[in-house]
Amino acid sequence: MYLRVMSFVLKLIEEGEHITQDFKLRVDDSIKIAKTLSAFANTEGGRILIGVRDSGVVAGCNVEEECHMIQAASQMYCKPSVNFEIQVWKVDYKSVLEVTISKSNARPHFVEDNDGAWQAYLRRGDKVNKASPVMVKVWQYEMRLDRSEFRYDHYVCKLFSAWRDGTTLRFVQVSRMANMDFEETESLLALLLFWGIIKTRFSIHGSKRGYVYELRDAGALEKLESEGSEVFRYTKHNVSNFSY
Numbered sequence: 694m695y696l697r698v699m700s701f702v703l704k705l706i707e708e709g710e711h712i713t714q715d716f717k718l719r720v721d722d723s724i725k726i727a728k729t730l731s732a733f734a735n736t737e738g739g740r741i742l743i744g745v746r747d748s749g750v751v752a753g754c755n756v757e758e759e760c761h762m763i764q765a766a767s768q769m770y771c772k773p774s775v776n777f778e779i780q781v782w783k784v785d786y787k788s789v790l791e792v793t794i795s796k797s798n799a800r801p802h803f804v805e806d807n808d809g810a811w812q813a814y815l816r817r818g819d820k821v822n823k824a825s826p827v828m829v830k831v832w833q834y835e836m837r838l839d840r841s842e843f844r845y846d847h848y849v850c851k852l853f854s855a856w857r858d859g860t861t862l863r864f865v866q867v868s869r870m871a872n873m874d875f876e877e878t879e880s881l882l883a884l885l886l887f888w889g890i891i892k893t894r895f896s897i898h899g900s901k902r903g904y905v906y907e908l909r910d911a912g913a914l915e916k917l918e919s920e921g922s923e924v925f926r927y928t929k930h931n932v933s934n935f936s937y
Contacts, residue, residue: 700784702742702782705791706742706745706751707749712816713737714739714740714741714742714819715733715740716742716745717743719743720743720762720763721762723765723769724806724807726763727767727804729741729814730767730794730802731771731802731814732814732821734796735801735813735814736816737816738793738794739793739794740793740794741791742790743789743792752787753784753787753789754788756788763792770804771802771803771804772804772805773799775797775802776794776795779791812824813828817895825904830880831886831887834887840883840884841880841881843884843922844877844881848870852870853914856907856908857908857914859907861905863901863903863904864882864903867882867906888913888917888925
């Protein structure tokens with residue numbers, strides 16, 4: 694940690710909160726800040742400016758206390774722990790703590806909640822949201838080659854035809870159409886997302902909220918059907934398949 698006196702932080706504050714930036718007046722809940730740390734690490738990285746109100750007004754903070762809370766949140770409540778860097782800025786003699794988190798190569802990072810359960814989070818817009826089981830599997834696939842087996846039958850064929858026709862499907866609809874239980878559906882969607890064949894986005898339609906899935910690359914789908922899943926074995930994850 695080192696000290697610099699610059700107006701650069703004011704330019705950051707002018708951007709407001711967004712997918713890679715969050716304001717905190719202070720850290721008073723280790724689990725809550727751990728969720729923010731993990732969300733940035735699991736998504737595209739970003740920064741937390743501590744000592745700044747939601748309105749963008751600089752209130753200042755106790756640097757030593759906030760550093761201690763951030764460190765404890767990462768080490769005690771994140772699995773694996775989230776790496777971060779600290780920068781202290783001065784604005785009219787008030788301290789603003791900048792906590793920078795890079796997109797992690799060790800994702801997914803999980804956070805232990807008050808009930809002792811471990812949950813992964815991601816950043817969507819300026820909010821922290823729970824990651825779906827499908828997204829967690831995609832992140833896990835990034836870290837290893839041993840992925841779920843791809844099963845192709847007449848049910849999956851029907852599913853692929855629906856996507857080719859431009860249909861957008863919710864998770865439950867995919868499960869029913871593919872005649873798979875939820876765990877099998879999670880694995881199928883994770884593979885197709887990882888291979889760049891489909892894409893997902895968060896949708897709000899009436900009272901229905903959640904992720905929907907649609908075709909991204911018809912050519913890749915045809916390749917899967919004609920050459921088999923082995924041709925995608927070493928395909929790398931493409932973040933453009935996801936809409937956070």
